[in-house]
Every structure is written in C-alpha cells, then in structure tokens.
Amino acid sequence: MSEVTKIFPSDTRAIKEVSALLEQEGIRLDRNLDYISAIRDDDYHIIATGSMFHNTLRCFAVDHRHRGEGLLNTIVSHLMEQQLLRGNLEVFLYTKPASARFFHDLGFYEIARVEGRLVFMENQPQGFSRCLQRFQDETAAFLKNRKQTLDGSSRTAAIVMNANPFTLGHRSLIERASRENDLVHLFLVSEDASLFPFAVRRKLVTAGIAEFPNVCLHASGPYIISNATFPSYFLPDDDTASIGHAELDLTLFGKIAAALGIRRRYVGEEPFSQVTDRYNQVMREKLPALGIECCVVPRLAVNGRAVSASDVRQCIKDGEWEHLQTLVPPATYDWLKSGDAAGVRRRIAATPDVRHH
Template sequence: MNEAANIYPSDKRAMQEVSALLEREGIRLDRNLDYTCAIRDDEGHIIATGSMYENTLRCFAVDHRHRGEGLLNRVISHLMEKELERGNLDLFLYTKVASARFFHDLGFYEIARVPERLVFMENQPDGFRHCLSRFERETQAFLTERGLTLGKDDPIAAIVMNANPFTKGHAHLVAQASRENKLVHIFLLSEDVSLVPYAARKELVERGIADFGNVVLHASGPYIISNATFPSYFLPDDDTASVGHAELDLTLFAKIAEALSIRRRYVGEEPFSQVTGLYNKVMREKLPELGVECRVIPRLAIAGRAVSASDVRQCVKDGDWQHLQELVPEATYDWFRSDAAAPVRARIAAADRVRHH
C-alpha cells in the first residue's frame, strides 16, 4: 500500500476516482480546492482521499472496505504537513457530524455545527474566542473615542458586506441602519478573493461611513462568510451545499451577535446573485430562530435598476465612467480614476466574469 500522494487536477482519471469514492461515502467533491491527495492499494485503486483549499481541510473519504486501517490518519497527517510547508498554522475543517469525534481526537476543536449536516472545527482551541475578543476590543475603543455609552435596551445592529467595491447601495443600507440603531457593526469580508483587494475595499468603506458617528468597522476574519465557513459564496455551487454552508455561517454569526449584543442584521434585497439570494432566504428563516431579527431593505435604485457592485465592476471593465459616477460615492469614483487603482482596473479589465454568480 502506498503513502498519500498528490493528485493533480490534470489527472482526470484519478480525479474521477476521487469523486466516485467521495460519492460512495455520501460526500460531494468540493470544486473549491487547491490540493488533493490519495492513498492507493497495491493494485493502484484509490482507497482514501482528502483535499484542502488554502488553510481549510475538506473532502475526506476512506473506502468502507479499508476502514480501521488508519488511512484517514495518514491522509490528515499528509495534508497538515503540506499546510505547514505553506506556513499555515491555523487550520479549519468541516466534516460530517458522525466524523467530528474522530477529528477531535486528532486535535481539532468544534466551533459550531449544523445538526445532521456538518461540523466546523479548527486546530486552535481558542481561535474563535480570540476573534470575539478582538471584536469586543474594537467596539470598546470605538465607543470610548466617540464618547458613546450603550444602555441595556439600546438597539444594536450588524451589516456584513464584501463591498467589492463600496457603492451608493452600500451607503444607503448603512444610512438606514445608522438611523434606526444606537450602534451598527460592519463586518467587512477580509479574505483577498475579490477583484478589489481588501486594503482598497477597507479604505473605501472607511471613507464611505466617515459621516456616520455610530458605525464601527471590523475585519471579518475567518468566521464570517469565508472560504472556510461558506465556500459556495465564492464559487458557483449547488443549492444543497449553499444552504448547508449558509446555515453554518449563520450559526457562527449568532455566536458573534450574542457576544456583541447584536439583535438585528441588515441586508439588501438580492435581485441578481443566485448564491447571495439563497443566503438571504436562509438568513430570513434562520436568524430569528437564533434570536436575531433580519431586516431586508429594498435596494437603492437608480434609473429604475437596483444598484449593485457587479454593475460597478462592469462599468470599470467597459470604461463607462459616466455610469460609474452615478453608482458610487465620490470617494469610490475618485479612487477608481486614480493611479493607485491602475492594477485593479487592469485586473477587472482582464477578468472573464465580473458579475457575482
């Protein structure tokens, strides 16, 4: 029997074997992967497999005829060695509920679970708690700086946004939340998987919310709509997977909301993106069950069409500066016309698809 070895995406036959093994074990091959390994038997058949994407481990399976032989241990050890070579020390995985105990024995700790669907785990016992502590410190520093005090019954809200880039639609959503609440938390997705990089998105959001005295900005970290918690947000996926990922992401958000006394989450209507629309649907159903009100706000419309970041990126791609100016705040427009944005303009121009699926 061979050791775990890399399976290259170009090896179509081997990847078909991996996919078939996963399907036999009731697991779907995730299309968001950047490394896959497998163990073969003496006849060359794949009998165990596992994959990863960045610092998340996923898609594990062992042929039922070879269970009890320690194969999954070997697959996980191989993947963790590869992660270490990449410099990734903080690792995440999601797995079937029935497998959670096994991964706990390998040094992974449960963060959250969707009953009968999946369990989200990490290899740091205090990773999620440290993230909550950061949100709490940032909030207290903001309140102190602004001279704000919160009463027990003061309404506190949250908005989660990618802002790829920040549009007049985002500003409209923030303005409504700001009017209706004592404090608003914005969680800006901090993974660099968007056409507009995080540093630029953060700068544009900061400029866009500068006039609101009760809006605090946080980098989301790995626990809010990340490739670990909700990979189907970033890649076309089937609805079943998207629902499971959305439920996991919202379960984690409810824990964050509890720590920060958030009782409302604001979201714009989604007429364009299938995945985001499905996420919003799950959010409307699940958040109230978790003690958080979900407020869906009609999208800001200009010339009869809802404003979207996808349209903004299309304007940049097409060089349609006049329409772009109608859709974004002055700070966003000025940035896109600046020399600093030249690499981003080139990236958007070269992209095959600039609209979110």
C-alpha cells in the same frame, strides 16, 4: 500501501474513484477543492482520500474494508504538511458529525455544527474565542472614543458586506441601519478573494461611513463569509452554491451576535447574484430562530435599476465613467480615477466576467 499521492484534476479515472469512495460515505465531491490526495492499495485502487481548499481540509473517506489501519490519520498528516508549505498555521476542517470525535483526537477543536450535516473545526483551541475578543475590544474602544454607553435597551444591529467596491447602495443600507439603531457593527469581508483588495475596500468604506457616528467597522476575519466558512460566495453563480455553507456561516454569526448583543442584521435585496440571494433566503429562515431580526431592505435604484458593485465593475471595464459616477460616493469615484487605482483597473480590464468577482 500507506503512501499518500496527489491526484491531479486531469486524472479523470482517479477523480471518479475518489468520487465513488466519498459517495459510499454519503459525501459529494466538493467543487471547491485545490488539492486532492489519496492512498492506493497494492492493486492501485484508491482506498482513502482527503482534500483541501485554501486553508480548509475536507472530503475525507476510507474504504470500509481498510478501517482501523490508520489511513485517515496518514491522510490528515499529509494535508497538514501541505498546509505548512502554504504558510497556513490556522487550518479549518469540515467533517460529518459522526467523525468529529476522531478529528478532535488529531488536534482539531469544534467551532460550530449544522446538525445532521457537518461540523466545522479548527486546529487552534482559542482561535474563535480570540476573534470574539477582538470584536469586543474594538467595540469597547469605539464606544469609549465617542463617549457612548449602551444598556439593555440599546438597539444594536449588524451589516456584513464585501463592498467590492463601496457603492451608493452600500451607503444607503448603512444609513438606514444607522438611523434605526444605537450601534451598528459593520463587518467588512476581509478575505482577499475579490478584484478590489481588502486594504482598498477598507479605505473606501472608512471614507463612506465617516458621516455615521454610530457605525463600528470590523475586519470580518475567517469566521464570517470567508473561504473557510462560505467558499461558494467567492464562486460564479451556479446551482452548486451550498446551503450548508450558508447555514454554517450563519451559525457562527449567531455566536458573534450573542457576544456583541446584536439583535438585528440588515441586508439588501439581491436581484443579481444567485449565491447571495440563496444566502439571504437562508438568513431569513435561520436568523429569527437565533433571536436576530432579519431586516431586508430594498436596493437603492438609479434610473430604475438597483445599484450593485457588479455594475460598477462593469462600468470600469467598459469605460463608462459618467454612469459610474451615479453609482458610487465621491470618495470611491475619486479613488477609482486616481493613479492608485491603476492596478485594479488593469485587473478588471483583464477579467472576462467582472460581475462575479
């Protein structure tokens, strides 16, 4: 009875059973899943389930009539085996607050929680601490290289961006933050879930911020807007965008801000993406409670329309290079026209909807 099987999306009857089992526990079947597993009883009814999305585990439930039989432990062991097959050594987990102690006993460590809603855990006891240390070491090296020191009165800010690709709008936001602060931490989303790979985005951002001597660039890692913390960010806009994911991501950002002395976060207005706009709304509510000022900056406009990376991608797809040149810095434009960008151009041409990637 304890054999774990994979549930395929085409098995609508099993999916309904999984959904019903989760609903008994007050859990909605997550839209962001790429692997669903289950255990069935002798009558072939699903009595336990657990799922994955990339390197995260989520959506666990056991029928109340079968608790105490070790089924959840079996499900978790199975999913961890699947993660190893994927080559994932760092694994993250979502669970309800009441279940956190159980998963701790299975080798997971709490990173953050959204009270009354979810707990975010990982299987590496020092994973988040190592990430904080990396940010601090990068900052120390940056300041030393520029012979710059900070004290308690220094103004330290942050920007988080995907830059898919880097536009004049991104540059405008960074320029303002740079002008108004002594140090700006620029966290570039390092998750490779966009049409422009991280290595390319980093190259274009590095070129774009060269004139701002107080902007310190960091790869965000798995704890800032990643498929682990905020998977809705990487999906097409719809009403399933999770406020809980946004709250979790910002809870983690609050810990990062405390480690780096960040007191402001700059964000551009979002007229196009529903997911990002909802995230900005949660940010405006949550950041002040964490002691962080949320600075919402109007988007740079060209010919009356806000500049966006989605417009840039659409211009590439449509071959509108003259208009595109008004939206991006010279370094971005030159790279997009180069032979190095041929793969990205082909990928964009083959993507039906480039505004949501």
